[in-house]
Amino acid sequence: MEQRITIHIVGGNSRSRAEQSRLILALGHHAEVYSDLIELIDRPPRSGVIIASDDVLERGISTLLDDLADAGIWTPLVAAKPHPEVEEVVKAIQAGALDFLELPLSEAEVQRMVAHVHSDGGRHAEARRRLIDARRRISSLSPREREVLDWLTEGCSNKAIARNLEISPRTVEIHRANMMDKLGANHAADAVRLRLDARMKRANDEENLPEEFDAPRAGASTKR
Structure with missing residues (x-):
């Protein structure tokens, strides 16, 4: 059986967060829900993966990752939105996101993301930690x-x-x-x-x- 992980859902409206949470729970994983980035930072996750959507992504993935790094949060980040363009996905991955999902979430999308977290999540978080530290020093x-x-x-x-x-x-x-x-x-x-x-x-x-x-x-x- 696939190992259970915690998926932290932040951003979007309450209906979208509830739908994501129900699907994640139905697939046997644990869901934590946050209304906005401030609430997430106030209750910083230390494991699992973060799914960020809508208003949380407005300032860009790089800025969001910087905000998380300032709060000492290195949990892998996944962006999500309805019908993302290929260019958006590429830019998000290059900026440091682990993955990009399409909303509303499907069972297949969640399973693919969880597999990605299991295979690359730890390595990805460590690489992002090094990237942020290196950029700060070079600046x-x-x-x-x-x-x-x-x-x-x-x-x-x-x-x-x-x-x-x-x-x-x-x-x-x-x-x-x-x-x-x-x-x-x-x-x-x-x-x-x-x-x-x-x-x-x-x-x-x-x-x-x-x-x-x-x-x-x-x-x-x-x-x-």
Whole structure:
């Protein structure tokens, strides 16, 4: 028998939440219902999965995940709405959602989501924790320190970075030391790992990069 999980339902109207809850209970899982994000944060879930819909999604998945992270909530998030567009689903998954369901929920959709939680939920939550932590650290960098990190991630030496940025190697050393200190990185590999965990594009526009350096591919780290 499939392992029972707790599914936290937030957003939408009371009728929609009740319908979702009844289906989830009928399938043998436990349902917790919250009227809005404030109530969810006030009673933070520590396991299972969150299904968010309607008003809770209005500001975007990234903002919602940031709000949950600020509250120390790393429970996997699933977005839900009637007739989602393919582009919406792709953007939600890239932003950090575990899945995207169509409302009203069907038995097959819930079973598929539960299977996804069992197979990837823990790994997904840990990856999201690393992503948020990495982005917060990187956001503390100055524009020049961020450029040094971007070129370091491409495998450039201090001399190569100096040539690309048209500054002296000594200046690169200073920016690099400050960057490492802000990131809490002991080695270059630690800084590069944070940059990759953050899944961020270059600080500069990709079209301005030298041709011999390929920009990180969009979506390269978004596999579920």
